[in-house]
Amino acid sequence: MRMLMPTIVMLAVAGTAAQGSSLREAVFAGGCFWCTEQALRQTPGVEEVVSGYTGGTVPHPTYEQVASGRTGHFEAVLVRYDPVKVSYAQLVRIFGRTIDPLDGGGQFCDRGAQYRTAIFVADAEEEQVARQWVSETEAILGQPVATQILPRAPFYPAEDYHQDFARKNTLRYHLYRQGCGRDARLKTVWGDTEPTRP
Numbered sequence: 001m002r003m004l005m006p007t008i009v010m011l012a013v014a015g016t017a018a019q020g021s022s023l024r025e026a027v028f029a030g031g032c033f034w035c036t037e038q039a040l041r042q043t044p045g046v047e048e049v050v051s052g053y054t055g056g057t058v059p060h061p062t063y064e065q066v067a068s069g070r071t072g073h074f075e076a077v078l079v080r081y082d083p084v085k086v087s088y089a090q091l092v093r094i095f096g097r098t099i100d101p102l103d104g105g106g107q108f109c110d111r112g113a114q115y116r117t118a119i120f121v122a123d124a125e126e127e128q129v130a131r132q133w134v135s136e137t138e139a140i141l142g143q144p145v146a147t148q149i150l151p152r153a154p155f156y157p158a159e160d161y162h163q164d165f166a167r168k169n170t171l172r173y174h175l176y177r178q179g180c181g182r183d184a185r186l187k188t189v190w191g192d193t194e195p196t197r198p
Helices: 031-041 063-067 088-096 126-139 170-181 182-193
Strands: 024-030 046-054 076-083 117-121 150-153 155-157
Touching: 024 031, 024 088, 031 046, 031 076, 031 088, 076 117, 076 155, 088 117, 088 126, 126 150, 126 170, 170 182
Parallel strands: 117 150
Antiparallel strands: 024 076, 024 117, 046 076, 046 155
16 A cells, blocks of 8 residues: 655544534554545444544654554544444444454555554443454454554544545555455455455
8 A cells, every 4th residue: 555645744633522513433443544444434323434543653644654664653544423323332343344353464465563453442431342342253253353452542634645545546446455355355254244345
């Protein structure tokens, strides 16, 4: 997913409840944020998905900095959702079926710390849900889950050209996704239970 383009740095987003509304926020890292964004965007009850960076040590990082693997950030998405229409637990389960939770070194063809998977939790309730998902997933797959559960950290939206990438660059997105082997690996891990490709 390497690409060099001019960067636009946006402000960090924090908090579990979207300001001025009843929406809540969740943060997930699932490898390439283009794919994670696309999968969660289509979930009923999800109002917005923002691609970005979290969990690192450099404030307001650029894509090039994160891609170097030296900032400690994950490529991640911030999901704004209506809890009346979709629960946090449902989002965690949907997210989980879009990743290979057994891989601790990246996702699919994207290797490195910035492509690891994680659920970033804001409080004890979210942590409990995430740990329950890990237990359920380990029981289903019969192997240890490598997806980390980490405390929420500042979230920095990615540059504008990364947002809604699948819709704005449909052909390029699908060529990348196919070439990366994402769907083939998801089928190997989850079998017929993995979600329909977005």
